[in-house]
Amino acid sequence: MRLEADLHTHTLASGHGYSTVKEMAEAASAAGLKMLAITDHGLSMPGAPHYYHFTNTINWPRYMAGVEVLKGVEANIIDTNGRLDTPEEVLKYLDLVLAGFHSETWYNGKTVEDNTRAMIAAIRNPYVHIIVHPGNPMYPVDLEKVVLAARSYGKALELNNNSFLVRPGSSPRCYRLAKLARRHGVAVSINSDAHICYKVGDFETAVSMAQEAGIQSSQVLNSSAEEVRQFLARHKLNRESGVMTN
Ligand SMILES: [Zn+2]
Numbered sequence: 001m002r003l004e005a006d007l008h009t010h011t012l013a014s015g016h017g018y019s020t021v022k023e024m025a026e027a028a029s030a031a032g033l034k035m036l037a038i039t040d041h042g043l044s045m046p047g048a049p050h051y052y053h054f055t056n057t058i059n060w061p062r063y064m065a066g067v068e069v070l071k072g073v074e075a076n077i078i079d080t081n082g083r084l085d086t087p088e089e090v091l092k093y094l095d096l097v098l099a100g101f102h103s104e105t106w107y108n109g110k111t112v113e114d115n116t117r118a119m120i121a122a123i124r125n126p127y128v129h130i131i132v133h134p135g136n137p138m139y140p141v142d143l144e145k146v147v148l149a150a151r152s153y154g155k156a157l158e159l160n161n162n163s164f165l166v167r168p169g170s171s172p173r174c175y176r177l178a179k180l181a182r183r184h185g186v187a188v189s190i191n192s193d194a195h196i197c198y199k200v201g202d203f204e205t206a207v208s209m210a211q212e213a214g215i216q217s218s219q220v221l222n223s224s225a226e227e228v229r230q231f232l233a234r235h236k237l238n239r240e241s242g243v244m245t246n
């Protein structure tokens with residue numbers, strides 16, 4: 001399976017990333033990618049950038065090192081109503097909004113029910129495109145309910161290659177997520193979650209898992225840069241016309 005885009009990466013601005021935007025774009029180019037999303041962490045994470053970091057992306061060129069660069073954020077879900085730590089005034093500047101749970105942020109949910117409720121509420125947020133690492137065992141959710149909500153609202157669910165390194169115990173839940181996404185026809189996004197340029201486009205473990213679960217590249221959002229463009233355009237149109245589903 002070949003993927004043309006990496007939709008989840010971090011730079012120095014995240015506080016615990018190690019490369020610049022330029023280095024990340026050059027690495028994407030070297031890896032043969034057509035599209036790269038820079039998605040630094042939302043405001044509540046220790047070390048995360050000030051919101052000016054996101055609004056000031058207005059200065060970025062669309063292409064860097066020949067790669068189309070999307071302005072993004074990995075926002076944190078911070079309560080059981082699915083509220084994000086990154087306000088609408090910031091989100092509206094961005095091309096791509098990822099959302100998920102992270103430790104050391106303000107999230108206060110405790111149970112599977114809390115987490116599921118919060119994640120489904122984030123799925124309903126018209127600014128959110130992709131739910132990141134929903135298979136993280138630190139924040140267990142009812143995976144089938146999440147998959148069905150993603151289907152209803154036309155959102156993608158992530159298989160995060162970095163989870164197998166930094167989120168121990170992710171494999172069985174990610175595999176179950178992949179099987180459910182396959183069964184219900186929900187778009188999957190397979191990303192590196194690179195925090196250093198050397199990891200851009202590093203998808204191998206997650207791609208193998210998706211294939212093992214029977215997922216074809218046509219079901220993987222970022223297998224095609226053009227498909228990503230259409231997905232984002234469709235969501236923008238829905239958001240602006242007040243339509244919640246697609
Ligand atoms: Zn994350």
Ligand SMILES: [Zn+2]
Nearest residue numbers: 008010074193
């Ligand atoms: Zn990340």
